[in-house]
Structure formats: structure tokens, C-alpha cells
Amino acid sequence: MTSPPSRRRRATVHDVATEAGVSRGTVGRVINGDGYVSASAREAIEAAIKKVGYVPNTAARTLVMQRSQAVGFIVHEPHSLFLEDPNIGEILLGANTALSASDYQMVCLIVDSDRDTERVARYLSGGFVDGVIIVSARQDDPITRVVERLSLPAAFVGHPPDLGTAAFVGIDNRGSARTITTRLLETGRTRVGMIAAALDRDSGADRLAGFTEALGARFDPTLVEPVPLYSYRAGLEGMRALLAREPLVDGVFAASDAVAAGALEALREAGRSVPEDVGVVGFDDSAWATRCQPPLSTVHQPAAGLGQRAAESVLRQVDGAEPEVDQIVLETPIVWRGSA
Amino acid sequence: MTSPPSRRRRATVHDVATEAGVSRGTVGRVINGDGYVSASAREAIEAAIKKVGYVPNTAARTLVMQRSQAVGFIVHEPHSLFLEDPNIGEILLGANTALSASDYQMVCLIVDSDRDTERVARYLSGGFVDGVIIVSARQDDPITRVVERLSLPAAFVGHPPDLGTAAFVGIDNRGSARTITTRLLETGRTRVGMIAAALDRDSGADRLAGFTEALGARFDPTLVEPVPLYSYRAGLEGMRALLAREPLVDGVFAASDAVAAGALEALREAGRSVPEDVGVVGFDDSAWATRCQPPLSTVHQPAAGLGQRAAESVLRQVDGAEPEVDQIVLETPIVWRGSA
């Protein structure tokens, strides 16, 4: 009867103990399943737990164990690429699957503003998570620095951080881009261009580099159309610009499936048929790829696998393994559909 | 020097106190900013905090305060509608904004399997969150039951739970569907159909009900094509089926923008032009709406606002307010673009 709106007091081990007529220690042994407990005591305690509706207080357990059985999943995107990039969602689910299998709770933390940065840093410092998975960290990121300072087990997805010692899981953007461009050239195209997105990010720059390598001596910079984002609209406008400048283009490597979808629309506007007049390939193998008309030939990005491997790396580090053994590059098979 | 892989011990108030030559109590007063502290002590303590790199241990604070300054955001979707439904991401960001403004941490919990359900229930029971925002709860949901049992402050987004006493924030699906259907009829269409998705969920059923009401005596059940999901593919296939059965259809209300996008593709296949031959309207005003050709006329769903209002409701309840005053229905203005 302290104050009416306050929720009722939670049952503790002590309540269970008095209810079952034993001591706290015995109750603890039953809950954690170790040590010797007589059958009669066990039964009495289990009944008491049910009766008083006992659930362990995780905060207290975390405090004494120095372990929270939770791992943070940090998404640090300026506004909300979170919404547009289907990969992030897939990475998240992959990580959740792996953590769930080891009975860890995933805690998803969105960093959307500077205010968030500070709060998340406090949260991490507070010992609420045993480790973190970091997606798309920036250079000189305050969150990254906090993680280093706490020497919190961490795994980066997508790109290694500045320091070479941390664990990361990624794909070979450059090699994959080179491979699919080569495949596109093998279909007999002679003037192959690229809609190169997000050149300020490693993934974007690497994909362009791979494209350039594949073309070798045939590379012609006027066939590269840079656009700011991995978005449908960027693809639409980029393709329009490319067509206006180079009407004879007969092949296009789009930096992502969303960009490719926009490019297909621009080609349709211009009356070009795909793949007859122009071959188009994308990158990601996201939902866009099968939703397009014709469906896209693209590079499969194993997003769920990235999340899963990152989670496994963090769990290994929580168990005391060294991070640097975990620098993993996953395979990116090419999926050939109808667009080239 | 206990064990090399273990991370170094965190600094505590005690370390700060000895470093600054004062007692724990004084340090606490500086950190929490109440009580009398001399200027000299304050300076010494602030310097000591910087020097030893002190950050409060949130677990300990949670334990003693019975407050975690965190709110759970629970997404309970069978497989991963999470990825496909852009509304969920927007709701999430809206909630994060509101919580962030009150200096609360949002903790996003994904429930993807039965195993997750159990673990999340334990997590909630553990006192790691002061309240929860629940998106798309199911009937007889175990998570919902846990929340009730703990009498944890909660707000449901989308639809009220079985019990009428809990807080929820939603939109008037039926009224909005009725309004946009009426607008579509006012453009002079005579045979207006609907691609009705997800009839097993309240939102889907309510949108169909609104459509039916708008047509009144003119309602013809053969013009309703039910499809399972709010997806592009469902829209594509649904529209094909509807066209095959009713070639004279000249207006379509699609249950979501993704469905409408699929319908546009089917109409294009069939050689119908939009909006000349057939008027199409959608629902959600998501990214699909502006990405389509022509851009969609649709019902604006204030997803970010839903998240924000839900968060505010939870925070009010944490402060002791009664939940039942928070049963909020947000406005859903119609956005008229080119597709009808």
C-alpha cells in the first residue's frame, strides 16, 4: 500500500524460500540446476515458484555475474537508411537467429541523432550488453570509440573499422563487381556502362573499382554515371542521364538492385527492351531482383549470413576468444536471371 | 591481472572517491546533482571522474532504483514482415524520437520464433525495461499475457488487445477506406473493385468493410479479389485474376501501396493505361507511392506519429498515469496523386 499506481512488488528468491520452507541458497541451487538438492526440496521449491510467480531479476543477476546475456545490435545511419536498405533488416534477423540459438537476447539500438549517440554510449557503458554488432560504422565514430575504451567484444559488419585488430564480417565488393561485369561482357555487349552509387562509402567505391578492373583497357569514364544513393530514384535519373549522353550503351551494371530497378524504368521510358537492346545487372539479390520486369541478374549478398557470422564472432569473444581471428569474407554467388 | 582475456575492471564511485579524496556519498551527490557540495570537492570529483573514466553501472542503478530508463519495442511478426512492411520501420523511428527526447533508451526486441517468445518474456520479467510498445500483437499472445501479469506499462500500436483497458494508438482503417473509395467513385468510375489483402488481420478486414460501405447498394462481391499478404506479388497476381474475371473494371482500391504497385504492373501487362482506363488508389502513403508510375493516390498513414504517440503514452504510464485515457486514433489525410 505504498502508492496505488505503483506496480506490485515482484517476488524474489526470498519469497520463494519462505513459501517452500527452505533457505535462499537451496532455491538458488534449484534455479541454476547445480549442486545437490533433495527431491522433496526441489518439488516444494518448484511449486512455490509457480505459486508466487517468481521470475529472476535480471538486473541483480547482471550485477553480480557481470554478464547480461544480451548483445547490442547497433544501426548507425544518419536518417533512416534503415528503412530503405533491405540488407540491414536481413542482417538483423540473421544475427537474431544466431543469438537466439545461444540463448542471448538481441537488443537493437538505433542511433539517429547526436543525442542518441550519447545515450547509446551510456547504455553500452552501463553493462547492459556483453558485446555489440555494429553495422555500417563511420570513420572516427564516437560509438566505436566507446566500444574500444570498454574493450567490449564487438564485430563490425560490412567494413573493418580503422583499427585492424577488430573482428569484422563482410563481402568482397570489388571482386564481386569484377565478376558480374565480366559475365555481362561475355554476353557480347560492347558499350557497357555503370551507374555508380554512394562513392563516398567503401562499398560504392569498391564496386566501381571492380567494374573498372573488369573492363581493363576498354574502360571509358564517360560511361560511368555517379549517383548519390543506392535508391530507385537515383537509378532512374542516373540511367536517363547516361542514355542522354551515350545512346549506344548496350549494357549497364547498376550498383544495387534498387538502382537497377530505376534504370529499368528509364530504359522502358526510352523504348529500349531488356535484355534484347540493353543488358542490366544489379547487386544485392534483394526483394527488388525478383520483383522487376524482367527479373534481375545480380550478385547475391548473403545478408542473413553476415548477421549470423557477426553474432557468432561476438559470442566467441564473450567466451574469451581473440577477435583478430575473425576477419571473415563471405562468398557472393552470381544469380543469373532474365535481365542480361 | 586475473585473466588476460577478461576486460579490465570498470571504475566505480569508490574509485572516484579515493581518487578525489572524498567519500562515496559526495561523489553520488555530484553525479546526481542534488544536496550540498562545496566547489572544491565538486571540482576534484569531476576531475577524478574524467581521470579514471568513470561511467555509472546501469545494472546497479536499475536494481536500487527499480527504474531502467529503457522501453522495449516489441515486433512480433511470424517470419519477417518486418522487412517488407515499411510502416514498422517508421513506427520504430517515431517511437525512438519520442523516447530519445525524454532520455529513455529504446530497446528493440524481435520475436521471430517460439524460442524468442520465451526469452523475451524472461527479458521483460527481468526488469530491463520500464514499459513496452507492442506492434501487431496477436490474439492470446504470450507476450501480451506476460505484460499483463507484470502490469508493465504498455501501449499497443495498430489495434487494441482483447482487454479494453490497455492503451493503444491506431488509425481508422474502415473510415479511411470508405473515404478514399468514395473519392475514387467521384472520378466517375462505374465498376470499382478491390484487391483485399490480409483479411485475417483487423486492418485488412476493416479496409474491406470500409470499401463495402462506400459502395453501398452498388457493392458487387465478384469485384473483390482477396489476397493473403500486403505484398507486391499479391497485388500483381490479384489484379491479373480480377482482370480475367471482370475485364470491364475501371477502378481499383488496393489494400496497400505495395499491392497497388503490383496491380499497376498487371494493368501494364494487360495494356490498360492508368488513370485513363483504370483508376487505382492505395493505402499507406509509403515509399511505394511516389516510386510508382504514375505515382499513387493513397491514404496517408502517419506511421511515425503512431510510434511517437505510443511512446508518449508509455512514458505517461511510467509516471503513474492511468492507461485507459490513451486510446488514440490519428488522422489519415488522403494524398491525391496521378493514379486516379
Next chain:
DNA sequence: AGGGAATGTGTGCACGTGCACACACGCGAA
């Protein structure tokens, strides 16, 4: 018969924090 396992149970301490209380000091008024 006596010593030592094996089995079963209770108690004290620690985790790091907030808060209530006690205490110390200087000063002015009764």
C-alpha cells in the same frame, strides 16, 4: 569403531548504486 567421502542445507559476503541518517563545523540569537 573411526575417518573420510558423498550428499544435502543454511549463512555471509560481494556486486555498485541511491538514499536516509548521523555527524561536524561555523554563526547568530536567546
Next chain:
DNA sequence: TTCGCGTGTGTGCACGTGCACACATTCCCT
């Protein structure tokens, strides 16, 4: 002097848990 008050500081307890230790009982082996 003695009391009260404002200011500044130290200490003990509580939060709920896990774990190490101490203790109690039984049983077997020498």
C-alpha cells in the same frame, strides 16, 4: 553557554542475486 540552523561530508543499509564457505547427516571402507 546553549540552542538552532544552514552547509558540507561520511557511513550504513537496501536492492536481489550468485557463490564460497561452514555445517549436518548418512554411508562405506579400512
